[in-house]
Amino acid sequence: MSRLPPSPVLSRRAMLRLGAGAGAGLALGPLTAACAGPTGAPGPGTISLGLNRSLVSLDNKLNQFDAAVTVQRAVRQALTSIGTDLKPRLVLADRFELTRPTEWTVRLRQGVRYSDGTPVTVEDVATALTMYQQVNGSYIMGLFPEVPTVEKIDDRTFKLHTKVPVATLDYLMANILITPAAANRPQELSSGVGTGPYLVTAADGGSGEYSLAANRAYWGPRPRVERVRVRFVPEEAGRVVAIRSGELDVIDSISPDSAEQLAGLPGVRIERIAGTRINQLFYNFRKPRGHPLADARVREALTYAIDGKALADDVMTGSVEQAEGVVPPALQGAVKVGRYVHDPARARRMLDALGVRDLPITIIWESGEFPADTSVMEAVVEMLRDVGVRPSLRQFEPGGDILQWRQGRRGDWDVLGNGFGNQTGLALTSLQGMFGGTPEKERTRDTYQGYVFPEIAAKLAEASSETDPHKRDRILADAQKAIWATWPCLWAFVPKAVLARRVRVRDLALAPTNSYDLASVRLEG
Amino acid sequence: MSIAAEGAPGAGARPEPRPSAVTPRLMAKATATRRRRAARLKLWIGSACTLVVVVPIVLAGVLPLPGPNEQDLSKRRLPPLTDGHLFGTDQLGRDLLSRVLHGGQVSLSIGLLAVLVSGIIGIVAGAAAGYYGRWVDTVVSRLLEAQLSLPLLMMLLLVVALFGPSVTVITCVIAVAQWPEVARLTRSLVLVEREKPYVAAAQVLGLRKFAILIRHIIPNIVRQATLVVLLLLAQAVLLESALSYLGAGPQRPFATWGRIISDGQDYITTSWWLVTLPGLVIALLVIGVNLVGDGLRDRTRRRTRTEADR
Numbered sequence: 001m002s003r004l005p006p007s008p009v010l011s012r013r014a015m016l017r018l019g020a021g022a023g024a025g026l027a028l029g030p031l032t033a034a035c036a037g038p039t040g041a042p043g044p045g046t047i048s049l050g051l052n053r054s055l056v057s058l059d060n061k062l063n064q065f066d067a068a069v070t071v072q073r074a075v076r077q078a079l080t081s082i083g084t085d086l087k088p089r090l091v092l093a094d095r096f097e098l099t100r101p102t103e104w105t106v107r108l109r110q111g112v113r114y115s116d117g118t119p120v121t122v123e124d125v126a127t128a129l130t131m132y133q134q135v136n137g138s139y140i141m142g143l144f145p146e147v148p149t150v151e152k153i154d155d156r157t158f159k160l161h162t163k164v165p166v167a168t169l170d171y172l173m174a175n176i177l178i179t180p181a182a183a184n185r186p187q188e189l190s191s192g193v194g195t196g197p198y199l200v201t202a203a204d205g206g207s208g209e210y211s212l213a214a215n216r217a218y219w220g221p222r223p224r225v226e227r228v229r230v231r232f233v234p235e236e237a238g239r240v241v242a243i244r245s246g247e248l249d250v251i252d253s254i255s256p257d258s259a260e261q262l263a264g265l266p267g268v269r270i271e272r273i274a275g276t277r278i279n280q281l282f283y284n285f286r287k288p289r290g291h292p293l294a295d296a297r298v299r300e301a302l303t304y305a306i307d308g309k310a311l312a313d314d315v316m317t318g319s320v321e322q323a324e325g326v327v328p329p330a331l332q333g334a335v336k337v338g339r340y341v342h343d344p345a346r347a348r349r350m351l352d353a354l355g356v357r358d359l360p361i362t363i364i365w366e367s368g369e370f371p372a373d374t375s376v377m378e379a380v381v382e383m384l385r386d387v388g389v390r391p392s393l394r395q396f397e398p399g400g401d402i403l404q405w406r407q408g409r410r411g412d413w414d415v416l417g418n419g420f421g422n423q424t425g426l427a428l429t430s431l432q433g434m435f436g437g438t439p440e441k442e443r444t445r446d447t448y449q450g451y452v453f454p455e456i457a458a459k460l461a462e463a464s465s466e467t468d469p470h471k472r473d474r475i476l477a478d479a480q481k482a483i484w485a486t487w488p489c490l491w492a493f494v495p496k497a498v499l500a501r502r503v504r505v506r507d508l509a510l511a512p513t514n515s516y517d518l519a520s521v522r523l524e525g
Numbered sequence: 526m527s528i529a530a531e532g533a534p535g536a537g538a539r540p541e542p543r544p545s546a547v548t549p550r551l552m553a554k555a556t557a558t559r560r561r562r563a564a565r566l567k568l569w570i571g572s573a574c575t576l577v578v579v580v581p582i583v584l585a586g587v588l589p590l591p592g593p594n595e596q597d598l599s600k601r602r603l604p605p606l607t608d609g610h611l612f613g614t615d616q617l618g619r620d621l622l623s624r625v626l627h628g629g630q631v632s633l634s635i636g637l638l639a640v641l642v643s644g645i646i647g648i649v650a651g652a653a654a655g656y657y658g659r660w661v662d663t664v665v666s667r668l669l670e671a672q673l674s675l676p677l678l679m680m681l682l683l684v685v686a687l688f689g690p691s692v693t694v695i696t697c698v699i700a701v702a703q704w705p706e707v708a709r710l711t712r713s714l715v716l717v718e719r720e721k722p723y724v725a726a727a728q729v730l731g732l733r734k735f736a737i738l739i740r741h742i743i744p745n746i747v748r749q750a751t752l753v754v755l756l757l758l759a760q761a762v763l764l765e766s767a768l769s770y771l772g773a774g775p776q777r778p779f780a781t782w783g784r785i786i787s788d789g790q791d792y793i794t795t796s797w798w799l800v801t802l803p804g805l806v807i808a809l810l811v812i813g814v815n816l817v818g819d820g821l822r823d824r825t826r827r828r829t830r831t832e833a834d835r
């Protein structure tokens with residue numbers, strides 16, 4: 001077949017090709033330009049927050065992970081709040097006083113209104129307390145030794161009564177968010193009105209995305225940032241890239257390695273503060289009698305297998321401290337009652353002496369429970385293997401059924417990787433939440449991994465009803481010693497609260513509770 | 526042509542070269558020649574890439590390497606070629622090369638088992654559909670159409686979430702996910718084969734349908750079907766890595782390629798080798814297997830055509 005010589009003039013085919021190319025260029029040009037430039041930057045007047053866990057609601061009846069507190073308190077407020085000094089300060093109340101051992105007198109602040117303009121009433125407070133009680137498995141209710149009842153005195157004043165003294169009620173009430181009585185339900189509220197400096201303009205609990213706008217009817221000083229965008233970015237690498245590119249302004253709960261990556265970057269600053277959270281490898285206390293882990297000596301022996309110093313210094317690059325007690329030392333009333341010692345030979349000796357060989361241990365945890373969680377777990381597995389234990393890991397993804405497992409309803413496990421936050425600044429709250437389990441609570445699986453020691457629960461109840469702070473601290477110290485002697489954890493550590501922010505975000509005061517007041521934050525540029 | 530020349534009268538005399546404008550140079554440039562050369566090149570490059578990855582993986586147990594889970598927390602994230610670590614170390618001071626090779630054993634085992642199972646299912650179902658036709662064909666065809674219409678990764682994640690992420694479950698899931706491609710091809714090959722005279726002859730001789738299918742038809746199509754299965758191996762390895770990357774792989778501390786990359790991405794800006802080197806290994810294997818498959822397919826296609834011409 002002979003080939004035709006190429007035509008010197010512009011052929012019809014060449015014209016068509018040229019036309020198609022030009023058309024494609026016109027169509028795809030803007031797209032390419034968009035890809036080349038920065039995407040999704042929040043813009044002036046809008047702050048963009050990237051959370052490590054999905055904010056399923058703007059309420060805290062069921063869950064209250066650290067990062068959620070900042071956003072929840074920006075929309076809904078409580079009678080009090082915990083300041084950066086871990087002391088209670090008044091918010092919706094202008095008076096909160098212990099008038100008798102079992103009675104607190106509270107007065108609502110004059111002129112406090114919801115975002116729809118309606119005033120906050122005593123009925124709203126009473127309803128809120130009722131709703132929190134009606135929720136099954138509420139984290140918040142676990143902190144209360146006893147839920148107070150409300151007695152109305154006048155439109156603004158009421159009394160909170162308890163059967164036994166609850167000396168820390170002003171701290172505890174910082175966790176009860178107030179919503180109009182008619183709109184409150186015994187469930188987590190994802191939208192609706194609150195008294196906070198921001199109101200919700202768009203909410204998607206499924207994807208964990210929220211848009212907030214400044215509340216023009218806010219009773220306090222007007223917030224300095226007009227709009228807030230809240231996003232759930234589960235992958236740490238994704239959050240790091242997003243803050244580097246300016247797509248996010250603030251990311252919280254970052255791992256030590258990410259903090260190290262971000263530390264030297266222009267335009268990004270790292271905030272650190274000693275935290276009130278404790279992360280633990282907590283034993284399963286629902287083991288039947290006769291199981292090796294039901295024996296405190298076995299639990300103690302296993303702790304010697306863990307090289308906590310290497311984990312804290314190398315894996316977490318010094319951003320955490322090994323626990324020297326059962327609660328973080330920053331909490332009021334916390335005492336140092338023991339240390340985790342690395343001595344694998346001793347662990348082997350003790351296990352041999354107790355006749356424990358080839359002990360199978362299943363460690364469970366949810367991804368993202370604490371920074372560098374998978375690295376810690378894999379390191380712990382090797383350490384346990386070195387002392388003749390047969391460990392295995394079971395990792396749950398967020399949204400999975402780990403809660404069922406924790407309650408012993410789905411499967412057996414031996415050690416749980418878990419974190420316990422504290423939003424009151426009181427050691428008593430953490431102790432009550434973790435170690436105040438009773439046989440009654442265990443019947444509904446409302447104890448902390450089955451930890452039921454009635455004598456310890458009694459001590460904590462005594463401390464909680466003690467109005468003299470010195471006496472209370474003494475009782476608490478005794479209780480902490482008794483708890484340590486039960487060896488509840490394979491290992492525990494106290495992380496620093498770490499947050500990264502773009503430099504344009506100013507006046508962000510990170511509290512030890514790993515949250516901050518969104519209304520006081522301002523943007524530059 | 527040569528037969529005609531040999532059979533012609535006066536075959537002893539050397540025939541005069543036929544006048545032709547087709548020079549050896551033109552022959553070398555011809556599409557057919559280029560294709561043949563490309564197929565050979567594909568085979569060589571593909572085999573080299575595959576062997577570079579597969580041989581060390583198979584020998585991982587005997588190579589002088591630290592264990593894949595042997596950690597030294599004081600030697601975290603050492604760069605490649607440091608302290609005797611060819612690929613460097615990971616975030617727990619484990620030898621990355623050892624983890625990649627042992628992870629490769631898991632990924633390859635899952636891939637091989639999955640393609641073996643999917644190959645058997647696909648060939649059996651496709652052959653039955655193609656040969657028996659009627660309701661068997663309807664059932665198999667609708668099943669594979671239904672499966673092809675589902676988003677693959679989504680389906681895999683769902684099944685793993687339901688049954689738990691074990692090696693067995695992941696193997697079965699990938700196998701079941703891949704059978705439609707083999708079945709579709711087998712069915713079309715069998716449809717062609719069953720019309721051929723040798724099948725009619727076997728029927729006349731009184732062989733039962735099942736025996737004809739097993740003894741005559743399947744042996745004739747199995748080579749082409751196997752090539753598709755080989756191409757699916759690369760896809761199976763990628764799927765396994767994707768599942769592990771998304772957190773649906775075998776439980777920790779099992780090293781799998783997807784998980785090594787997923788864990789390493791947190792350090793991408795400071796320790797590039799944690800993601801790049803395992804990624805390169807996966808790419809090398811997938812490209813290698815695909816090239817081998819392509820090369821073999823081209824050769825088979827040519828041979829089939831040549832046989833058909835005869």
